[in-house]
Amino acid sequence: MVNTNIVVLDEVLGSIPGGSTVLFLTEPTVEGDPFVYQAFYENIAAGKEGVIVALSKPPQYLLREFEEYGWSLERYRSRVVFVDCYSMLIGAPSDAEFIVKHPNDIKEIIETLEKALDSVEGGILAIPALSTLVDYCGEQSFVENLEKLKEIFKKATTTFVSFILWPYDEKTIEKIKDVDCLINIKGIEQRVVFGEYFEVAKARWLENIENRSIMFKVIKPGGVRVYIPKIIVTGPFHSGKSTFIHTLSTRAVSVDRLGTTIALDHGHVEHAGVSADIFGTPGQERFDPLLRTLSLNAIGTIVMVDSTRQDTFDRSKAMWQEVWKTGMPVIFLANKQDEPGALPPEEIKEMMRLPEEIPILPCVAKDREHVLKAFEALVDLILHRKEEEK
Amino acid sequence: MSDRKLVTGIEGLDTLLLGGVPARSAFLVYGPPFIGKEQFVKNFSVECLRHGIPTIFITTDAPFTQLRDELTSLDSKYQSYETNGLVRYIDVYSMSIGVTEKDKYTEYVPSPMDLAAINLALNKAQQMVMGKHMHHLIVLDSLTTLITNTNAPTVFRFVQIMKGRAKSAGATTMFVMGAGVHSESEVQLFKGIMDGVIEFKEETRESKLYLRLQGFGETKSRNWIEYRLEKGTIDVTGAFEIGRIR
Numbered sequence: 011m012v013n014t015n016i017v018v019l020d021e022v023l024g025s026i027p028g029g030s031t032v033l034f035l036t037e038p039t040v041e042g043d044p045f046v047y048q049a050f051y052e053n054i055a056a057g058k059e060g061v062i063v064a065l066s067k068p069p070q071y072l073l074r075e076f077e078e079y080g081w082s083l084e085r086y087r088s089r090v091v092f093v094d095c096y097s098m099l100i101g102a103p104s105d106a107e108f109i110v111k112h113p114n115d116i117k118e119i120i121e122t123l124e125k126a127l128d129s130v131e132g133g134i135l136a137i138p139a140l141s142t143l144v145d146y147c148g149e150q151s152f153v154e155n156l157e158k159l160k161e162i163f164k165k166a167t168t169t170f171v172s173f174i175l176w177p178y179d180e181k182t183i184e185k186i187k188d189v190d191c192l193i194n195i196k197g198i199e200q201r202v203v204f205g206e207y208f209e210v211a212k213a214r215w216l217e218n219i220e221n222r223s224i225m226f227k228v229i230k231p232g233g234v235r236v237y238i239p240k241i242i243v244t245g246p247f248h249s250g251k252s253t254f255i256h257t258l259s260t261r262a263v264s265v266d267r268l269g270t271t272i273a274l275d276h277g278h279v280e281h282a283g284v285s286a287d288i289f290g291t292p293g294q295e296r297f298d299p300l301l302r303t304l305s306l307n308a309i310g311t312i313v314m315v316d317s318t319r320q321d322t323f324d325r326s327k328a329m330w331q332e333v334w335k336t337g338m339p340v341i342f343l344a345n346k347q348d349e350p351g352a353l354p355p356e357e358i359k360e361m362m363r364l365p366e367e368i369p370i371l372p373c374v375a376k377d378r379e380h381v382l383k384a385f386e387a388l389v390d391l392i393l394h395r396k397e398e399e400k
Numbered sequence: 401m402s403d404r405k406l407v408t409g410i411e412g413l414d415t416l417l418l419g420g421v422p423a424r425s426a427f428l429v430y431g432p433p434f435i436g437k438e439q440f441v442k443n444f445s446v447e448c449l450r451h452g453i454p455t456i457f458i459t460t461d462a463p464f465t466q467l468r469d470e471l472t473s474l475d476s477k478y479q480s481y482e483t484n485g486l487v488r489y490i491d492v493y494s495m496s497i498g499v500t501e502k503d504k505y506t507e508y509v510p511s512p513m514d515l516a517a518i519n520l521a522l523n524k525a526q527q528m529v530m531g532k533h534m535h536h537l538i539v540l541d542s543l544t545t546l547i548t549n550t551n552a553p554t555v556f557r558f559v560q561i562m563k564g565r566a567k568s569a570g571a572t573t574m575f576v577m578g579a580g581v582h583s584e585s586e587v588q589l590f591k592g593i594m595d596g597v598i599e600f601k602e603e604t605r606e607s608k609l610y611l612r613l614q615g616f617g618e619t620k621s622r623n624w625i626e627y628r629l630e631k632g633t634i635d636v637t638g639a640f641e642i643g644r645i646r
Binding site for chain 2: 036041068176
């Protein structure tokens with residue numbers, strides 16, 4: 011079974027059928043190569059053999075890039091074959107298994123690639139920045155040989171390719187798009203690219219593809235992570251918001267005075283292939299004007315409830331209503347479940363008259379296991395994950 | 401400096417340009433080596449920094465440390481521009497010669513053939529310098545190296561994307577290109593995509609240096625104007641008010 015090993019993407023694609031080519035079509039200002047690296051590395055680490063093509067940098071730089079992502083390809087070097095299409099361009103020595111002597115000769119590249127794939131009897135094929143081949147060989151020559159190249163791809167168990175959308179001829183782009191699976195990687199741009207997302211445009215083995223754009227971040231070390239830019243944690247004074255954020259976060263800061271949050275808490279979480287920024291609001295009523303500002307552009311909310319303080323339940327609900335926007339995923343956490351007098355979550359839900367579809371989970375904010383469960387539950391709602399997708 | 405013009409710091413040239421290079425333009429500095437285009441590039445960059453305009457240097461022919469040393473010798477306050485977050489480097493040279501040291505103001509690109517990596521590094525550098533600044537300057541020195549390592553159509557596609565993005569980000573972009581290396585059609589290809597060209601040449605028989613402007617909207621003169629290289633800068637000496645034609 012071959013997957014991309016990228017969270018959410020695998021949930022959409024499922025298992026990739028043998029002989030398929032997965033193309034990551036990338037705008038020039040966003041990163042597409044790490045998708046290819048991650049898919050390749052994780053499959054190699056799982057025991058498969060593979061071929062990787064070095065087009066725009068020497069193989070040793072590719073190995074170094076893998077290392078920077080935290081993936082030691084060197085450890086599995088016996089299962090990986092390099093096709094070096096770069097070194098001869100600059101007259102540098104190469105210890106790659108297969109060296110293309112004339113990287114501007116697409117026919118030689120295709121022949122070498124075929125030999126490399128034969129040497130591993132298929133295996134995973136990775137070609138980061140295939141568009142470099144257009145640059146080396148010329149657009150016309152590339153297009154003329156593209157079908158032959160695609161035939162060679164079929165020799166691999168699965169081929170992962172990234173292609174940068176430089177302003178090539180539209181017909182060239184259309185031809186390159188004609189693959190089994192197409193994933194568009196795009197930037198959200200306002201003066202500069204400040205966000206990146208991917209979307210599955212096509213997968214031949216799927217009848218219907220859910221129209222989802224998934225934000226991501228590329229992290230070193232770490233690789234491609236689904237990115238949730240803003241989750242709000244709100245709730246009454248002393249309900250456990252700051253504790254929750256600090257327990258959950260990889261790193262966190264609080265703007266507080268004598269232990270009470272007076273501006274905000276901020277934390278960053280890396281968990282289960284998801285990267286998220288968490289913002290905690292102050293709990294005291296005098297800071298309520300901040301609530302709406304802090305919740306701007308949030309895409310998920312956690313509402314803390316002090317399970318031992320029935321008198322604060324209305325306040326929890328009021329704070330949720332203050333930050334609530336139609337359709338924004340929310341979960342309530344019945345915190346302090348380890349303390350005497352804590353009411354069970356379902357009882358709290360009933361007392362608060364929360365709508366049936368809003369989940370309320372038991373929580374002990376000091377306990378990382380509880381906190382991660384709550385985080386995962388909210389992420390599932392945000393990513394519209396169904397039970398069977400997980 | 402105004403919102404519309406960036407002063408080059410070279411008096412005669414600023415007069416020719418009616419106040420300076422138009423902000424948000426993309427222009428080519430074109431000419432053979434050792435006749436002053438390097439001096440122009442450095443003087444203009446330092447002038448922008450003196451006026452608080454952040455600058456991103458993309459170096460393909462030398463390590464960024466060499467450029468840093470040269471700019472420091474031009475302006476003793478140069479280091480403060482770095483510490484104030486006005487300077488970023490994208491070094492497309494050092495890794496190719498095996499340099500592994502890192503610098504906090506610098507993004508490294510392993511190969512001049514990896515144009516996508518230059519683009520990504522540029523986006524990262526822009527995020528760093530833009531902040532409260534409406535304008536910034538991007539210096540790419542040089543297109544010649546990129547073209548000789550790949551080919552003209554490839555670099556042209558890269559410049560097309562870079563130029564468009566730079567404009568929308570509020571950047572003025574200066575591309576440096578060497579004369580005598582490229583075919584005439586390649587030169588025209590790149591001149592054609594620019595908003596302006598500052599061209600340098602040497603008349604060997606007279607041992608005189610000339611520059612001229614192309615594009616840039618309205619200018620004082622489009623003729624070849626004589627200049628001298630004086631103490632690391634350019635002194636425009638030609639009489640352009642009456643339009644000296646050569």
